Amino acid sequence: MISISHLEWHVAHACNFTCENCCHFSNHGHSVPVTYEEIEQWYDSWAHRIAPKTIDILGGEPLLNKRICDIVELTRKKWDKPSLERLDITTNGVLLNRYPDLPKVLADNNCGLKISKHGTNAEYNELWKGIEATALDWIDKYGINVDFWKSDVIWYKMYKGFGSTMEPYEDNDPQQSWDNCITGQDCWQIHENNLYKCAPLAYLPMTAKTYKLSSKWDPYLKYQALTPDCTDEELQEFFNRKAESFCAMCPKNPKILHRKNDPRLSRKHYEQIPLEVVHEEQIR
Numbered sequence: 001m002i003s004i005s006h007l008e009w010h011v012a013h014a015c016n017f018t019c020e021n022c023c024h025f026s027n028h029g030h031s032v033p034v035t036y037e038e039i040e041q042w043y044d045s046w047a048h049r050i051a052p053k054t055i056d057i058l059g060g061e062p063l064l065n066k067r068i069c070d071i072v073e074l075t076r077k078k079w080d081k082p083s084l085e086r087l088d089i090t091t092n093g094v095l096l097n098r099y100p101d102l103p104k105v106l107a108d109n110n111c112g113l114k115i116s117k118h119g120t121n122a123e124y125n126e127l128w129k130g131i132e133a134t135a136l137d138w139i140d141k142y143g144i145n146v147d148f149w150k151s152d153v154i155w156y157k158m159y160k161g162f163g164s165t166m167e168p169y170e171d172n173d174p175q176q177s178w179d180n181c182i183t184g185q186d187c188w189q190i191h192e193n194n195l196y197k198c199a200p201l202a203y204l205p206m207t208a209k210t211y212k213l214s215s216k217w218d219p220y221l222k223y224q225a226l227t228p229d230c231t232d233e234e235l236q237e238f239f240n241r242k243a244e245s246f247c248a249m250c251p252k253n254p255k256i257l258h259r260k261n262d263p264r265l266s267r268k269h270y271e272q273i274p275l276e277v278v279h280e281e282q283i284r
């Protein structure tokens with residue numbers, strides 16, 4: 001059994017938001033479903049080999065998976081080891097009220113919520129007030145552990161442009177990009193029953209199926225995930241890897257992006273912005 005700090009996976013690739021520069025590329029209109037049965041297969045492949053201290057069930061928007069309550073129960077059952085300190089769903093919170101049974105399921109399975117705030121505009125702030133009120137009610141009635149994440153304040157730019165105009169960074173310094181990795185260096189993903197170094201490398205190929213991406217992404221689309229038939233030595237080596245050539249796609253000095261846009265803008269909005277004016281004025 002290999003101990004690691006964190007592990008996560010999408011239970012839905014789709015998202016009801018289009019947050020600018022989402023590092024899971026979930027703002028790019030992914031719609032491939034993730035089924036309960038697939039997730040169970042992933043757990044059977046990996047839960048007896050990896051002991052993460054924390055697990056995030058996320059997406060996309062995880063509450064777009066209608067079996068979210070069953071998934072929470074399954075996750076607690078399959079990954080329940082003394083080493084697991086926290087199990088959470090990371091969500092934008094919009095759909096919390098769609099699941100009246102969810103707060104009890106969370107409480108019964110010691111699963112928390114990380115609810116991320118994604119904008120600063122007035123209309124979205126109104127929506128946020130409702131999300132916050134629901135979460136506070138669940139804390140009060142069910143004792144659920146809820147963290148509010150200020151993703152509207154701290155948000156890093158990981159690529160330039162959007163869709164077919166999207167480009168990787170070209171700082172050509174994978175070591176420094178890794179040293180300043182915006183995903184925190186332990187964003188390992190299970191995706192399609194394989195292990196990926198991070199969310200950007202896991203979900204880039206899906207983005208390439210939706211948009212004709214610049215050839216500048218070609219080296220990064222060659223990333224090979226670790227498959228369940230790997231040896232224990234290969235698994236340990238995978239988690240020991242630090243900077244890799246693939247890290248060159250990320251900025252060596254990530255900049256904070258001011259998030260003035262409503263996270264519900266259409267993809268068309270971003271598709272129409274030429275790369276050369278990609279909100280450079282919003283970066284500091």
Ligand code: SF4
Nearest residue numbers: 015017019022026060
């Ligand atoms: S809410 Fe925003 S940041 Fe989160 S997955 Fe959806 S698009 Fe990405």
Ligand code: SF4
Nearest residue numbers: 177178181198247250
């Ligand atoms: S490619 Fe490397 S630097 Fe970029 S997000 Fe992944 S692990 Fe971090």
